[in-house]
Amino acid sequence: MTPRIRPDLATLPAYVPGKTFPGAVKLASNEVTFGPLPSVATAIADAAVGLNRYPDNAMVELTEALAKRLGVTPDNIQTGCGSVSLCQNLIAITSAPGDEVLFGWRSFETYPLATRVVGATPVQIPLTGDHTYDLSAMAEAITERTRLIFVCNPNNPTGTVVDADDLTAFLDRVPPEVVVALDEAYIEYLRPSAEQRYDAIELHRRYRNLVVLRTFSKAYGLAGLRVGYAIADPTVIEALRKVHIPFSVNSLAQAAAVACLAADAELLARTEAIVAERARVSARLIELGYRVPESQANFVWIDLGADALDFAAAGLEHKVVIRPFAGEGVRVTVTEPHENDVFLDFAQRWVSEAG
């Protein structure tokens, strides 16, 4: 007799992150290349002295620092072990078997996986032809079983963003009891056009069902420590606190995140270099004949259709690790010029070999 596992999980794939190897340029996980600032490393070392104790489960210092920075109150904030845990917890507090969780597709893989873990039904609405969330098609797809909607902006893996008017028109159409999670994991890289500009904090005040998700993993460079946060109405935050795994934001992570906030001008200034590189990498790829939608994140999407897996496999031979999506395309992190050049060199070779 084998242990009894829920049969509906048999077809659920495990999350497989991009693998790397010595000497490779890793462009598969949208990380930054720099390590913690000296002030952040010191905060981590200081916190390490108290590792015999459990962390602060209420995460008071970090929650208060975030509330102050964002102009909200601590009862509008819940931190979690990466924003991925907050995606899971939002599903847990809204959805049960028979309920629907709606999102654009392709988008962040956690949405369908975590939905299936609770036995709810993922409803995936194809992106528009230009790889952007199709908010009007999503509004049409809302049923009386819809409990939660994810809008990933900028979208992972395509980097595209929705227009602000389309977002508010969409929020106007969502019934107020349906929670909308605006996943802004890459927001620090957004340089919005006039049409794309919105203020998420203001929106969450206007729409009590709106939850904004952010992370310290990307622009703040703490991917290895796992800290994210949700900004929402206190009713949602209260529920998130009930399902939070006790002590899951460890004390080093809390101290590092507080220190990052204290140094955020310096950290955010570093996003400028990525934004400039994103423009350079995209322009070069387009010049080489690739189809690349305009990205507002720290990665670019290349629409490769059936060639996606072959392209990524050839990249490995060139010591470049990128993230393929079979039959669709590849996502390539934008980092420092010398790493981006290794990728561009490979992308150019691929074109000349194909031609």
Ligand code: PMP
């Ligand atoms: N949302 C999106 C869209 C992401 O791409 C990611 C990370 N890949 C996350 C959330 C989760 O980030 P973390 O758990 O590291 O905060």
